[in-house]
Amino acid sequence: MGHGVLSETVDAISELHLHGVPLVVTSPTPNDVAGKRVVAQFEEEGIAVETVVIKEASFASVQRVIEVAREVDAGYLVGVGGGKAIDIAKMASDEIKRGFVSIPTAASHDGIVSGRGSVPEKNTRHSVAAEPPLAVVADTEILADAPWRLTTAGCADIISNYTAVKDWRLANRLQNVEYSGYSAALAEMTAEMLVDNAESIKPGLEESAWVVTKALVSSGVAMSIAGSSRPASGAEHLFSHQLDRIAPGAALHGHQVGVGSIITEYLHGGNWQGIRDALATIGAPTTADGLEIDGKTVVEALTTAHEIRDRYTILGNGMNEAAAIEAATTTNVI
Numbered sequence: 341m342g343h344g345v346l347s348e349t350v351d352a353i354s355e356l357h358l359h360g361v362p363l364v365v366t367s368p369t370p371n372d373v374a375g376k377r378v379v380a381q382f383e384e385e386g387i388a389v390e391t392v393v394i395k396e397a398s399f400a401s402v403q404r405v406i407e408v409a410r411e412v413d414a415g416y417l418v419g420v421g422g423g424k425a426i427d428i429a430k431m432a433s434d435e436i437k438r439g440f441v442s443i444p445t446a447a448s449h450d451g452i453v454s455g456r457g458s459v460p461e462k463n464t465r466h467s468v469a470a471e472p473p474l475a476v477v478a479d480t481e482i483l484a485d486a487p488w489r490l491t492t493a494g495c496a497d498i499i500s501n502y503t504a505v506k507d508w509r510l511a512n513r514l515q516n517v518e519y520s521g522y523s524a525a526l527a528e529m530t531a532e533m534l535v536d537n538a539e540s541i542k543p544g545l546e547e548s549a550w551v552v553t554k555a556l557v558s559s560g561v562a563m564s565i566a567g568s569s570r571p572a573s574g575a576e577h578l579f580s581h582q583l584d585r586i587a588p589g590a591a592l593h594g595h596q597v598g599v600g601s602i603i604t605e606y607l608h609g610g611n612w613q614g615i616r617d618a619l620a621t622i623g624a625p626t627t628a629d630g631l632e633i634d635g636k637t638v639v640e641a642l643t644t645a646h647e648i649r650d651r652y653t654i655l656g657n658g659m660n661e662a663a664a665i666e667a668a669t670t671t672n673v674i
């Protein structure tokens with residue numbers, strides 16, 4: 341991790357003693373921002389390299405990458421992008437039993453090193469087991485240059501660890517769900533460190549991209565230790581996944597989980613104002629308006645979020661409409 345380290349990608353990969361053709365897995369903007377530069381580096385070193393550009397996080401995208409990897413007999417995969425491209429590279433590499441290298445172009449999500457992939461399918465959302473990357477190349481120059489809203493989304497994804505861990509403990513007590521105190525402590529400490537530094541996380545400061553990316557890595561490690569996304573994904577994530585279905589493309593993943601976290605912290609009887617203030621300090625949305633989603637959609641997502649996957653949370657068997665309106669209005673989300 342550091343300023344300009346993208347130019348050291350091929351050197352870093354050579355230390356891993358990987359063999360065969362590298363396959364760069366990316367999406368349109370990250371390809372322009374970094375993917376093409378990575379390809380040029382391989383070519384300058386006389387290494388044949390292939391690229392596949394995906395547009396969405398879906399099993400069809402994973403399948404397409406697997407097919408291209410088989411066609412070109414890829415030795416390893418290089419995921420370049422936001423959460424979407426990295427998830428797809430991670431899952432495809434796991435399926436074909438080839439290593440993968442993670443090159444984030446945005447500090448927008450904590451899947452950079454996690455051993456999970458997150459993919460929607462019809463009415464559900466899968467959290468798929470995959471191997472974490474063999475290496476990460478995080479260029480803070482690129483990360484700091486990305487639109488600021490991507491960084492505030494990453495911050496919100498980390499702040500949501502507070503409620504994710506509360507849901508995890510609840511599920512452990514009520515449903516005997518497997519729980520790791522070490523992983524939970526790491527996830528909470530990561531959120532704590534970020535909130536403590538919230539005042540110093542500002543646009544235009546490369547150091548901010550550094551602090552946020554380190555926290556995203558730490559949160560991903562917590563998921564790898566847990567062997568599940570539990571330390572970083574609770575009811576606030578179910579709410580966000582449901583928004584992705586009802587209002588696709590409206591807002592960033594991290595921003596949605598942040599707003600979800602305000603509401604689920606309220607449901608836990610906790611300090612929801614603290615979560616809201618931390619998000620506001622960083623410049624992440626705290627309301628439905630901020631997500632560019634209407635109140636009706638928020639209520640629909642809240643009342644149906646528990647259905648999206650079999651993950652016990654504070655939502656229990658579901659909120660009714662009156663309770664959802666009460667929670668969303670009390671917290672000023674709607």
Ligand SMILES: NC(=O)C1=CN([C@@H]2O[C@H](COP(=O)(O)OP(=O)(O)OC[C@H]3O[C@@H](n4cnc5c(N)ncnc54)[C@H](OP(=O)(O)O)[C@@H]3O)[C@@H](O)[C@H]2O)C=CC1
Pocket residue numbers: 367368369370373397421422423424425427445446448449450451452454455456457458459482485486487490493497563569592593594
């Ligand atoms: N596996 C895990 O543990 C986790 C997975 N996730 C998953 O990650 C995804 C969310 O991640 P997120 O990064 O928000 O989603 P995307 O990968 O969709 O990226 C968000 C947007 O940012 C653009 N972008 C990326 N880098 C840059 C850049 N440097 N400059 C300008 N634009 C850029 C993307 O462009 P383009 O549209 O061209 O790609 C996209 O439009 C979700 O699918 C979520 O479920 C989230 C957390 C953890």
Ligand SMILES: O=C(CO)COP(=O)(O)O
Pocket residue numbers: 450451456457458459465466467497569572573577578
């Ligand atoms: O986004 C995640 C953690 O931040 C994990 O996603 P899932 O909710 O799909 O497990």
Ligand SMILES: [Zn+2]
Pocket residue numbers: 449450497572573577593594597
């Ligand atoms: Zn998340």
